[in-house]
Amino acid sequence: MKQILDDNTLIDRFLEGDINAFDMIVDKYKRKIFLTAYKILGNYEDANDITQEVVIKMYNELKNFRRESSMYTWLYRITTNLSLNEIKRKKIRNFLDIDNLEDFFFRDDKQSPELNFRENELSNKLNEAIQKLPEKQRTVFVLRYYDGLSYEEISEILGTSVGALKANYFHAVNKLAKELKNVL
């Protein structure tokens, strides 16, 4: 209850023109948004892009947020939708090789700390296994395990029944256990 009140106050203040209130909302949720996008998409660069997109969308759409659901449910819905859209877009873009062109023209000269992190075998293996899960199972797994959401909350975000979500999570966990047998 306190959480909803706090969010509502921040939203009100932002809508009245207080940009600091917007920064506070972003501070509160940026880690959750980033981690969700990262686990669905499987890489930090895309997760970073999606986090930025969510922030922009939040900035533009907060005035239309009807507050019937909680702020984080709304944000998770935006994050999962944008992430899944990105997967679709990538599948098509791969054929056209647009990403390589963009990399060429808009490459950032700063070296990302991700390079060192990628060397972490455990994280890589797990990430690979998660990426092999079907999209729905992957999304449910991320929201349930990494975000610690209840099935009821996930049901509100994805519009799927609790029973189906449990089945998705069950299959995802079993597939991961099998996939990681050699690593464990």
Next chain:
Amino acid sequence: MYCEKVKNLIFTYFDFGLNELDKEKLFKHLKDCEECQFYFNELKDLFAILKEEKALVENYSDLILSGVKGSAIVEQKKKPRRFFVLSPALGFSFMTILLLSFYLIFQSIMDSGISVGRQEVVTYSNGNDEINFVDVFLNQSYIYNKLDTVSVESEPYFDDVKKILSDIYKDMLHKLDMFHHENQFVIENSLEKMSDTELDLLIAELDTKLIEELP
């Protein structure tokens, strides 16, 4: 059968925990059942590794996100991309050349969204039957744009692709004056039977040339 129920208990134990009674039942069963012990240990190891990795990822995310401000992201997005900021004249020239090239390249093959250039009917034989094919070109960006407008919530990705391809085929057959309901039926059936991998390959082929089977 009983072990299947126990496996559900094991899963629930790691998912959100069990009440004391169920926990007692579970561990009693585990003492005597090697198969369930194996499954229990498998999930125990998995969740241990997940926990370890979760901490790593969270720490790393905090590193990436430290100092990131919402208002700064919004401001940044309002600015044009750096490539063009550093060299506006170069950026303008580049964009002009790029747009002109695209216009010239696609002018010949673009026609109201779908580009279908009729080639010729070619007859192939598969040993027993002779099949007529028509070589056509298809503008892949049309599929790309179409996919962009389809909601992710409505249907799985490949269903969207099948629907779009089916519409494109239909339109294409109209343009070639070869539309019959039987043809549309054959196309929809063929798409329906395709695996995701086959569909992926088909879309890749569409980039340059598509060979469409016509009875």
